[in-house]
Amino acid sequence: MKLEPTAASHDSRPPGAANLERRVKRQAWAPEHDLFAVTAPGLEPVCAHELLNLGAEEARATPGGVLFRGRLDSLYAANLWLRTAGRVLLRLKDFRVRTWEDLLRQAAAVPWEVWLEAGAQVRVRVSLRQSNLRHEGRIAEEVFQAASNRLASLGLKPPRLIGGEGREGEEDDGGDQTEGPSAGGDQPAQTILVRGVDRRASLSLDGSGAHLHRRGYRLAPGPAPLREDLAAALLILCDYTGDQPLLDPFCGAGTLAIEAGLIARRLAPGLARDFAFSDWPSFREPTWRHLRKQAQAAALPAPPQPIHARDVSAPALEACRANARRAGLEGQVEIQRADFFNADPPPGPGLVVINPPFGHRLGSVRQAADLAKRIGWRLRLAYPGWRVGLVLYRPEWAADLGLAQARTLAAPHGGLKISLLCGEVPG
Ligand SMILES: C[S@@+](CC[C@H](N)C(=O)[O-])C[C@H]1O[C@@H](n2cnc3c(N)ncnc32)[C@H](O)[C@@H]1O
Known part of the structure; x- marks a missing residue:
């Protein structure tokens, strides 16, 4: 009789890794997500047109960007192909907010382990407009704390908060404080965005990293370059x-x-650069490679x-x-x-x-x-x-x-x- 090694005896992954993979599948890959392509104000209709051409079923231009839905590969493709967006966000939560507790409850309900690597560097940016929420600095701290508690409770190394937690509109004219993938250390920083408008608030994660207009080719600037x-x-x-x-x-x-x-x-503008989503625990290298290959073949x-x-x-x-x-x-x-x-x-x-x-x-x-x-x-x-x-x-x-x-x-x-x-x- 041939002895089969048990799965456990050969599994060199850390405890809970299989569990995490299941969660990634269930929470990150199975569902469609609300995605938001941030644009410079004014470019929303052009970006919506691009998204429809990319195959989005619906692309709703709203001030500051375009809402669309899709699985994670749609977020990858949007980053790879969009020419007029500044970044692509993944909506983690969108909720009605009346009291401070609403924010705490929603932030605690995000499965952060699916989106943030253990020990990831994280910045939190907050934008409030006629919101029931107040105190941007405290909001940033609480949201970060929720992510930190969640990872710690699963035995994972908590994230590290880095500077830049201040105001940040989803509206984006490209004057970009989130440039530079890393704020020191090896791992690029992830950016969580908290937005409060009137009685609604949202939590999003930036999938792009450096602004998408940074294609990587324009190192010689010339006089008054156009973005x-x-x-x-x-x-x-x-x-x-x-x-x-x-x-x-x-x-x-x-x-x-x-x-x-x-x-x-027909060259994809993002072929020569990196994106923040490639450092998410949910990142699927083969899917990304396939999208890049398809893009190269289409050129x-x-x-x-x-x-x-x-x-x-x-x-x-x-x-x-x-x-x-x-x-x-x-x-x-x-x-x-x-x-x-x-x-x-x-x-x-x-x-x-x-x-x-x-x-x-x-x-x-x-x-x-x-x-x-x-x-x-x-x-x-x-x-x-x-x-x-x-x-x-x-x-x-x-x-x-x-x-x-x-x-x-x-x-x-x-x-x-x-x-x-x-x-x-x-x-
Ligand atoms: C605003 S810059 C163009 C920037 C460019 N779109 C970019 O993204 O780098 C204007 C350019 O017009 C050039 N220019 C000025 N007068 C010109 C003329 N009569 N004929 C051709 N080029 C001219 C200048 O040398 C300058 O490079």
């Missing part, structure tokens, strides 16, 4: 798919041209139509070239020194996306307004029939551009409210 999520939003607003030629004539470090290259090649080898990046500044073009290389687009963006007001357009028509200089670079708001007018003249003269996407620092300048079928989105950028405008040059 990647805003650049992608402008392209999506203009229905850019890569099937038409694209020109970025004020390219600077190349963000618009590079985001266009990623869209045109086209080259953009179907040319992408041109132009600028008058040689150092800006150098930055653009270095960034394009890091984004995997070496030789796929045609980079050229040219003055928008003298150079001929490339063969088209196609889409021209413009992020003109502004602010102290130009001297005054009047100079910037004049520049917007000159851009309008140049477009009407040399680009009839082209579609145009523009970053405008004052919405009223849109009228001077004379574009047909114009649509706009307002979004914050670098402390300013900018407009993303899309339209067509008549003729």
Whole structure:
């Protein structure tokens, strides 16, 4: 008779590990969760559109982001694919709150062991708006204590609270205090968000870590770079798919041209970076590997139509070239020194996306307004029939551009409210 070793004699896992695996399956993988893609205010409808294209059954744009539902692999996919979101949150609890005890009870009912590794570094951010809850610092402490007690009661090493427990809106303009995966130590920090609005409150866990606009390619910043999520939003607003030629004539470090290259090649923006969810006890490496492989297989080898990046500044073009290389687009963006007001357009028509200089670079708001007018003249003269996407620092300048079928989105950028405008040059 062959002796079979018992499961116990071969199980080198710590006591309770099997139990934990069962909980992970039941609490983390079996159910659908409420997920929330945080966006810069104004980008919600574009992000909802992205989520529907990704296969979400419903994507509800609400101020500051988009609510959708899905299993954990949907959270992975959203992090991998969303171009206009800042982060993706997992809702742990959403509840009516009348008294302090409501918060304590709900925080204690979260199966924290499924979401936080033993000994994890944790920060708690609190955002309150006309809430029944008060005292952000104390809320952060209590929620952290609930997580800590839960892990300790299961014989697991409690988490460690790290700094940064202050205000944090789910609304996110990308001015990001949660940058940097780690606050010292080996393990990246996890961020719990507590939000109280009127009589409701929620507890969420950030699945992204560093802001999603940090794709990892833009190490050479160039002058006044546009954030990647805003650049992608402008392209999506203009229905850019890569099937038409694209020109970025004020390219600077190349963000618009590079985001266009990623869209045109169907490249997932998150392929080259890490995410906070990969440090959750529920993390399934094979599922993540499969999603990444699928994304790699879906990518086209080259953009179907040319992408041109132009600028008058040689150092800006150098930055653009270095960034394009890091984004995997070496030789796929045609980079050229040219003055928008003298150079001929490339063969088209196609889409021209413009992020003109502004602010102290130009001297005054009047100079910037004049520049917007000159851009309008140049477009009407040399680009009839082209579609145009523009970053405008004052919405009223849109009228001077004379574009047909114009649509706009307002979004914050670098402390300013900018407009993303899309339209067509008549003729
Ligand atoms: C706001 S920056 C563009 C930033 C860019 N979108 C990015 O994300 O890095 C404006 C750029 O316009 C360039 N520029 C200024 N006047 C120009 C002109 N007449 N023709 C072409 N480029 C010009 C500047 O050199 C600068 O790099």
